[in-house]
Structures are given as structure tokens and as C-alpha cells.
Amino acid sequence: MARLRFPGRLSVLLLASAVAIPVGAQQPSTAAQPQDNPPSVSQPSPNPSNAPAKEGFWGRVNPFARKKWVHRQIDPLKDRLNELDEVNAKNARDIQDVDARAQAGIRKAQSTADAANQTATAAGQQAQLANSTAAAASNHVDHLNGTVNGLDQYKQVNAIEIPFRGGQPALSKDAKAQLDQLAASVAGRKGYILEIDAHSPGNGSAGIQNSERLAESVKRYLLTEHQIPVYRMHAVALGNAIDQANATDENGKPARIRTSSVSIRLMENSLAAQETAPPQGVASSNGAERP
Numbered sequence: 013m014a015r016l017r018f019p020g021r022l023s024v025l026l027l028a029s030a031v032a033i034p035v036g037a038q039q040p041s042t043a044a045q046p047q048d049n050p051p052s053v054s055q056p057s058p059n060p061s062n063a064p065a066k067e068g069f070w071g072r073v074n075p076f077a078r079k080k081w082v083h084r085q086i087d088p089l090k091d092r093l094n095e096l097d098e099v100n101a102k103n104a105r106d107i108q109d110v111d112a113r114a115q116a117g118i119r120k121a122q123s124t125a126d127a128a129n130q131t132a133t134a135a136g137q138q139a140q141l142a143n144s145t146a147a148a149a150s151n152h153v154d155h156l157n158g159t160v161n162g163l164d165q166y167k168q169v170n171a172i173e174i175p176f177r178g179g180q181p182a183l184s185k186d187a188k189a190q191l192d193q194l195a196a197s198v199a200g201r202k203g204y205i206l207e208i209d210a211h212s213p214g215n216g217s218a219g220i221q222n223s224e225r226l227a228e229s230v231k232r233y234l235l236t237e238h239q240i241p242v243y244r245m246h247a248v249a250l251g252n253a254i255d256q257a258n259a260t261d262e263n264g265k266p267a268r269i270r271t272s273s274v275s276i277r278l279m280e281n282s283l284a285a286q287e288t289a290p291p292q293g294v295a296s297s298n299g300a301e302r303p
Contacts, residue, residue, distance in 0.1 A: 203281030219251030
């Protein structure tokens, strides 16, 4: 019984194999059948950039082009770029801070320099003012020195000689005219004095007393007629004394006083001469005008 069943089962398997072979042979023809059909119209690519799809060795999309892989490759670069941006930003802030501090320092230094210039300018002005004050003080001192030195400096402006006849103290008409002209020349003037020397031919005390009367006659006339102050008239009675300048006559012999006369010299102070014009010359006893 067992031997009869085995051939039966074997025949069934053979029959199934025979049927399956034609079916397997038909599948390649069925797969190749679309090649005989005309190509269908290709659908537009979903890629908006129309870029060709990356295919790998096996005809599939390249796994390296996937987004996750790209992100994994780009993220470190982005982090590095962000770090560089932060460094650049920090450097920019540091540069701006340094520039701001530098500008503030420059402004402060400029303000200090301006203040120093103003101080120097003020000091220069004060120095100039001090120099001007010192120069003015020096000029004032020089003026005072000149005033002090010129207090007793007198120069002769002119001189006249009044003769007296017979030794009498009476003034003649010509003598009064000379005195009037002298008084007119000193009217309104300052800083002058009159030196009056009286001579008489008498010997000893008699000559001195007589010459004194002559000098008093001249002083009295100038005081009463022309109001010339007494302190401006300095008189001396010389009698028959002769000064050393006129010790000899024109012939070389010892000079002698032969007539009574009064010599008057107008002396003017040097300071008064700077402020006012010197008195006009008056006529001498012989009619000539003396300087």
C-alpha cells in the first residue's frame, strides 16, 4: 500500500511543477510588455528648482543628500559662523568703546589745552600790563629825578644895568623904563629869580652902605610898581668889590669901580623853561637887547 501512494504523490508534484514553469515564463514577457507600449507623458517634477534627482548606485535617491544629513553637516558650520559673528560683534563693540574713550580723552585734552591757552593769554596780558605799569613808573621816576635835579638849575635869560648919578638912590627916567620893560617880560611867568648886584665907588663900609641903598631902591620900585614878589629878588651890596671875572679892565690893568650902578640878571629855572617860553629879552642900558 505504501509503494502505491508514493508514486501518486510524486506525480502530483511533477504535474504542479509543469504548470508553474509556464507561469514563470510568462512573467518576463508581462514585465517587458510595457516596453512595447508608447512612452507616456512624464509628470512634472515636484522639485521646484527642476534639479535632477540625485540617484545612487542602485537607482535610488543618494542618502547623503537627505536633509537630516545636510543639517548634520551644516549645523557645525553655522555654529562656527555664529561664534565668529559674536566675536566680530564683540570686537566692534570693543572698538567703539575704545574710540568713544579716545574721543572723550581727546576732548578733555583739547579742553585742558584751551584752558591752558586762555590762562597763558591772560598771563601774557597781565605781563604786558605789568610792563606798561613798570614803564610808566620808570618814566614817572625819571620825571621826578629830572624835577629834583632841575630844582636848582637856573640859566641866565638876560641882564640889564641901571646907572645912578652921583651915587644917589633916585631912579632916572631911563632907569625906570628899563625896569618897566624887565617887569613886563616876567609877567605871568614862573620859576625865575632876579639877581641884583649893587656897586658904589666908595671905599669900605661907606661904599657898601651906598650900594645897599641903590639895591633897595631897585627892589622897592619893582615891588611897588610891578608887584614882583620879594622872594624872587636876591640883592647883594658889593660896594667897590669886583668879581674875579672882571678883575682887569680892557687894558689889562686892575679894574676899579668908578660909578654907582645896579646890575640885574634874570635867571630862569630849567623846569619852568620846559613849560613856558623864556621871557623876552629886554633892552640893556645902552639900548641893545641882550639874550
